[in-house]
C-alpha cells in the first residue's frame with residue numbers, strides 16, 4: 001500500500017505509523033465518525049518512510065489553526081500549500097503573477113507547480129512527519145502528488161464546517177489576504193464543493209479519512225484531533 005518517496009530518499013524518516021490500539025481505544029474511535037481500519041500494532045523506528053497527513057476542509061474551516069496545535073504537540077512540519085504559494089508570489093518568481101491571479105479568483109494553481117513546491121519543502125526538511133495543509137484541493141492535485149512524490153498520505157483529516165461559519169471566519173480573519181473578501185470566498189466555496197469534496201470522498205472510500213466536526217471552540221475541536229495523533233508512537237523530535 002505504501003510507496004516510498006524516492007525523490008526525498010536522503011531524508012531520515014520514520015517507519016509508517018502504527019496504531020497502538022490498546023491505548024485510549026475508546027477515545028480514538030470516538031474521535032471520528034467514519035470507520036477507519038486500524039494500523040498494525042508497534043512503534044516507530046527510524047527509517048526512510050515519511051508519515052504524511054493531508055489536512056482538508058473548506059476555506060476558514062480551521063485547518064491552519066489546528067495544524068499549529070498538532071505541530072506543538074507532535075512535532076510535525078507544517079506545510080500549508082496556500083502559504084507556500086503566497087511565499088512564491090512574494091519572492092517575485094516567474095510564476096508569481098499567475099499564482100496571485102489564480103488565488104484572487106479562488107481557483108486552483110496548476111497541480112505540477114504546487115506539488116513541486118511542496119516537494120522542495122519536503123526535501124529540505126529533516127523531519128519525517130508532515131502536515132500538508134490545504135492540499136490536495138482537487139483530484140488532479142491528488143494524482144499529481146502521487147505521481148511526482150510517489151507517495152500517498154497515511155491519514156487524511158477533514159474539518160467539516162458549515163458554509164456560513166466558514167464565510168464568517170474568513171471575513172474576520174484579518175490577515176490582509178487578497179482572497180478574504182466576499183466575492184472570492186463565494187467562488188472558493190463553489191470550488192471547494194466541486195473539486196475538493198471528491199478528494200474527501202476518495203479518501204473516505206479508502207478508509208483513510210478522519211472527519212472532524214469543525215464547529216466549536218479551537219480547544220473543543222482539538223479534543224477530537226489530539227487522540228488521532230496520540231495513538232501513534234512517534235519518536236521524540
Ligand SMILES: Nc1ncnc2c1ncn2[C@@H]1O[C@H](COP(=O)(O)OP(=O)(O)O)[C@@H](O)[C@H]1O
Nearest residue numbers: 059060061062063064065169172173216217218
Ligand atoms: N474553532 C474556531 N472558532 C472560531 N474561529 C476560528 C476557529 N478556528 C479558527 N478560527 C479562526 O477562523 C479563521 C480561519 O481559520 P484558519 O485556521 O485560517 O482556517 P483555514 O486554514 O481552514 O482557512 C482564523 O481567523 C482563525 O483564527
Ligand SMILES: O=c1ccn([C@@H]2O[C@H](COP(=O)(O)OP(=O)(O)O)[C@@H](O)[C@H]2O)c(=O)[nH]1
Nearest residue numbers: 059060081082102103106107108109134135
Ligand atoms: O494546493 C493549493 C492550495 C491553495 N491554493 C490556492 O491558494 C488559495 C488559498 O489557500 P489556503 O489553503 O491558504 O486557504 P485556506 O483554505 O486556508 O483559507 C486557494 O483558494 C487557492 O487559490 C491552490 O491553488 N492550491
Ligand SMILES: [Mg+2]
Nearest residue numbers: 063064082134
Ligand atoms: Mg489555511
